[in-house]
Amino acid sequence: MRxxxxxxxxxxxxxxxxxxRTGTLLREGVPSIVNPHDLVAVEFALELRDKYGGEVIAITxxxxxxxxxxxxxxxxxxxxxxxxxxxxxxxxxxxxxxxVIAHAIRKIEREIGHVDLAVFGQxxxxxxxxxxxxxxxxxxxxPYLYYVTKAEPVDGKLIxxxxxxxRVEVYELELPAVVAVxxxxxKPRPVRLANxxxxxxxxxxxxxxxxxLGLDPRCVGLRGSPTVVAKITFTPEVPRKKKIYRPRSGxxxxxxxxxxxxxxxxxxxxxxxxxxxEM
Amino acid sequence: MNTGPDCGKLCPEWxxxxxxxxxxxxxxxEVDEDGIKEASLQMMTPALxxxxxxxxxxxxxxxxxxxxxxxxxxxxxxxxxxxxxxxPRLSTYYPDVYAKVVASLAEKFKSRVILVAATMRxxxxxxxxxxxxxxxxxxxxxxxxxxxxxxxxxxxxxxxxAIMLAHIKxxxxxxxxxxxRPNVFPVPPRDESRRGEVxxxxxxxxxxxxxxxxxVRKIPREExxxxxxxxxxxxxxxxxxxxxxxxxxxxxxxxxGVVAGSRKxxxxxxxxxxxxxxxxxxxxxxxIYIAVGISGAAQHMFGVREAGVxxxxxxxxxxxxxxxxxxxxxxxxxxxxxxLIELLESAKGSNRRSNLGT
Ligand SMILES: Cc1cc2nc3c(=O)[nH]c(=O)nc-3n(C[C@H](O)[C@H](O)[C@H](O)COP(=O)(O)OP(=O)(O)OC[C@H]3O[C@@H](n4cnc5c(N)ncnc54)[C@H](O)[C@@H]3O)c2cc1C
Ligand SMILES: Nc1ncnc2c1ncn2[C@@H]1O[C@H](COP(=O)(O)O)[C@@H](O)[C@H]1O
Numbered sequence: 001m002r003x004x005x006x007x008x009x010x011x012x013x014x015x016x017x018x019x020x021r022t023g024t025l026l027r028e029g030v031p032s033i034v035n036p037h038d039l040v041a042v043e044f045a046l047e048l049r050d051k052y053g054g055e056v057i058a059i060t061x062x063x064x065x066x067x068x069x070x071x072x073x074x075x076x077x078x079x080x081x082x083x084x085x086x087x088x089x090x091x092x093x094x095x096x097x098x099x100v101i102a103h104a105i106r107k108i109e110r111e112i113g114h115v116d117l118a119v120f121g122q123x124x125x126x127x128x129x130x131x132x133x134x135x136x137x138x139x140x141x142x143p144y145l146y147y148v149t150k151a152e153p154v155d156g157k158l159i160x161x162x163x164x165x166x167r168v169e170v171y172e173l174e175l176p177a178v179v180a181v182x183x184x185x186x187k188p189r190p191v192r193l194a195n196x197x198x199x200x201x202x203x204x205x206x207x208x209x210x211x212x213l214g215l216d217p218r219c220v221g222l223r224g225s226p227t228v229v230a231k232i233t234f235t236p237e238v239p240r241k242k243k244i245y246r247p248r249s250g251x252x253x254x255x256x257x258x259x260x261x262x263x264x265x266x267x268x269x270x271x272x273x274x275x276x277x278e279m
Numbered sequence: 280m281n282t283g284p285d286c287g288k289l290c291p292e293w294x295x296x297x298x299x300x301x302x303x304x305x306x307x308x309e310v311d312e313d314g315i316k317e318a319s320l321q322m323m324t325p326a327l328x329x330x331x332x333x334x335x336x337x338x339x340x341x342x343x344x345x346x347x348x349x350x351x352x353x354x355x356x357x358x359x360x361x362x363x364x365x366x367p368r369l370s371t372y373y374p375d376v377y378a379k380v381v382a383s384l385a386e387k388f389k390s391r392v393i394l395v396a397a398t399m400r401x402x403x404x405x406x407x408x409x410x411x412x413x414x415x416x417x418x419x420x421x422x423x424x425x426x427x428x429x430x431x432x433x434x435x436x437x438x439x440x441a442i443m444l445a446h447i448k449x450x451x452x453x454x455x456x457x458x459x460r461p462n463v464f465p466v467p468p469r470d471e472s473r474r475g476e477v478x479x480x481x482x483x484x485x486x487x488x489x490x491x492x493x494x495v496r497k498i499p500r501e502e503x504x505x506x507x508x509x510x511x512x513x514x515x516x517x518x519x520x521x522x523x524x525x526x527x528x529x530x531x532x533x534x535x536g537v538v539a540g541s542r543k544x545x546x547x548x549x550x551x552x553x554x555x556x557x558x559x560x561x562x563x564x565x566x567i568y569i570a571v572g573i574s575g576a577a578q579h580m581f582g583v584r585e586a587g588v589x590x591x592x593x594x595x596x597x598x599x600x601x602x603x604x605x606x607x608x609x610x611x612x613x614x615x616x617x618x619l620i621e622l623l624e625s626a627k628g629s630n631r632r633s634n635l636g637t
Contacts (some may be wrong), residue, residue, distance in 0.1 A: 010633060022469075028493075033419045047488045055390070072350055076573035079577070082351075087281075093415065094406065094412070094416065095410060095415065095416075097411065098410065099292075099362070108377070119386050119636075123559075123603055127438055128418070128419070128438075128558075128559060129416075129418040129419075130402050130406070131404070131409075131416060131417065131418060132406075132475040133406075134374065134378075134403060134404070134405075134406035134407040135405065135406050135407070135409070135410040137375065138378075138406075138410035138411055139410065142373065143373070143375060143488070143489035143490045144375065144407075145490070146374075146399065146402065146403040147399055147403075163498075164399045164400065165381070165398065165496060165553070166497060166498055166500060167400055167495055167496060167497050168495070168496045168498060169492060169494070169495050169496075170492075170494045170495075171490050171491065171493060172490065172493055173489070173490045174490065174548060175578070176313035176492075177489075183343065184552060188401070200579070213546065214536070216290060216291060216292075218288065218289060218290045218291065219290035219291070219292055221289075224290050225415070226293075226413070226447070226449050226451060226452040227415035227416070227417060227447050227448070227449050228416050228447065228448050228450055229445050229447055230433060230446045230448045231444055231445075231535065232441065232443050232444065232446070232503070233443065233444045233445050233446065234443055234444070235437055235442060235577075235581075238584050238603070240603055240604055240605050240607040241604075241606065242601070242602060242603075242604065242607070243331070243603070243605065243607065244596075244601055244605050244607040244608075244609065245594075245606070245607065245608050246608075246609045246610075247608060247609075247610055247615075249614070250610065250611075250614030250615045250617065250618040252618040253608045253610050253614070253615040253618065254593075254615055254618035254621075254622045255420055256606075256607060256608065257590060257606060257615075258619070258622055258623070259621060260590075260605075260606045261567065261588065261606070263592070264588055264605070264606075265590040266566060266587040266588050267566060267567050267587060268397045270566045270567065273622070274533075274535050275626050275627055275630050276627050276630040278345040
């Protein structure tokens with residue numbers, strides 16, 4: 001099987017800054033990592049390859065610094081990495097991002113070989129939209145499923161299991177297909193230096209800009225994005241009483257909590273009901 | 280974009296549309312064998328708000344087989360019209376098939392806004408609808424607004440850690456699509472007397488699925504889901520382990536509530552993922568939320584914005600939770616919770632006795 005896995009290079013911090021003029025994310029000075037949920041997707045792809053043969057290709061649309069992220073997953077055992085990078089791709093929303101990813105997958109099919117499966121993480125930690133998998137499937141016209149926990153190729157099809165809120169479902173997908181992997185479904189394997197060295201010797205990383213992809217600039221980046229961030233505001237604070245107590249003992253604390261709740265206009269009714277007396 | 284479309288400037292993969300021709304706010308309802316999802320009914324609340332700001336109406340959309348009977352439910356909750364595609368070919372849910380059906384309806388009726396509850400199926404299907412229509416989609420909205428000048432609908436979501444809100448517009452494309460997580464909005468009041476129109480649509484072409492559902496197994500969920508609980512005792516990293524959670528469980532039982540926790544508690548394996556509160560967990564609205572050993576990160580607190588009263592127990596006086604709680608106790612929970620349990624037990628006991636006496 002040839003499996004393509006999409007990874008995103010995301011800021012590893014909750015302190016993300018914005019350009020208030022363009023509403024876009026300022027990444028400078030913020031250390032980045034591979035989106036943790038994508039490492040789970042990489043593990044899922046590697047398990048398939050280890051069991052059934054073939055190769056795993058990681059792709060990412062990102063600034064050049066994301067080569068580090070590709071090196072990381074190559075260290076886990078991914079066979080090759082493709083960085084898709086170009087200034088015209090900047091500022092893309094999920095529609096424009098998936099457009100580029102889908103075309104990169106098409107290019108892989110033309111130049112490297114038939115792709116059986118495209119694998120994505122459940123969502124990213126910086127935007128957590130969970131859009132890219134479905135949107136890439138839509139551009140490619142491939143069937144897809146989210147929250148996948150297991151997969152097994154059988155007779156040219158893929159049997160997948162996935163868990164929703166209240167059910168476990170098993171599907172048979174025609175290939176090629178797209179799956180997004182459930183984020184807690186497995187533990188990513190560690191990076192091994194030997195993998196990094198072998199990959200460096202054998203197949204260097206590939207970099208594609210829009211020169212190679214040849215996409216209409218109106219369909220990519222900010223221009224290819226139907227959504228526009230009009231402004232950024234702060235989340236309004238919820239008003240709270242903020243009464244703070246430093247008790248002398250646990251007993252003291254327990255009494256204070258109970259007394260406070262019994263006197264609280266929102267909590268007292270339910271607490272009295274719980275305590276059993278309709279006082 | 281009030282001067283009409285200039286499609287030459289737009290991606291040629293997008294069909295040329297005039298945004299001004301699009302009207303109405305749609306809610307795509309999710310139905311399974313247990314009926315219509317509460318999360319879908321919750322979407323009627325923002326839909327009604329947007330529609331009234333625009334002076335337009337709300338349409339419910341039902342896609343599936345045997346789904347027409349839920350039309351009244353949508354009308355009773357505020358829909359003026361329900362569009363139904365009820366077809367045996369849609370008896371099984373496949374995200375791409377359902378999405379294409381919804382997209383074809385949106386093209387036919389030219390809807391302005393489509394809202395979908397961000398249940399797991401909703402999160403899976405909504406971006407495919409958007410992509411089929413080559414339009415914008417905003418995930419996990421927490422609010423919606425209408426620009427009074429341009430009449431554009433603004434979708435508001437907290438990206439990058441719940442501290443900030445992005446206000447997102449879709450100037451050139453329609454419909455605009457938005458999702459919201461379950462429990463972010465309440466179900467609007469049910470009014471049996473409401474009347475609405477039911478429009479049945481027969482589609483000749485329904486795409487054939489390239490997938491086949493092989494089997495379904497329901498997961499028995501015996502406990503009260505945290506989003507339904509009136510009292511939540513929530514534990515974080517500071518609880519330290521499963522032993523501590525047993526203590527929280529006892530407290531929760533006494534209070535008729537349930538135990539939930541932070542992501543760190545879930546990541547540590549002390550709690551199952553469906554008990555996680557927060558931006559990537561669940562939004563809860565208990566009357567009383569007791570946060571034990573939780574620092575109060577923005578992503579966590581995002582899930583308890585609607586809580587009635589927040590009690591915090593934390594050893595660190597500088598923990599951010601104290602700036603976001605109603606009653607904060609600076610103490611080790613291992614000293615406080617056992618005493619609280621004793622106190623509640625004796626209070627319950629004495630109330631029972633005094634009730635017997637009357
Ligand atoms: C994109 C994104 C999404 C996220 N989504 C979520 C989410 O949905 N939900 C969520 O919870 N988090 C989420 N997080 C993680 C969040 O940022 C915090 O890391 C997490 O909430 C911290 O969990 P905590 O409070 O249990 O642990 P910590 O921050 O480690 O806090 C532990 C607290 O326990 C206190 N403590 C220690 N011992 C005791 C004791 N004996 N008695 C009392 N107090 C004690 C400490 O003083 C400390 O304040 C998300 C993060 C990102 C980046
Ligand atoms: N820029 C990108 N390049 C490659 N893959 C991506 C990119 N952005 C997102 N993905 C993939 O799509 C998944 C969902 O991302 P998101 O829709 O941003 O939550 C991620 O887990 C990745 O697998």
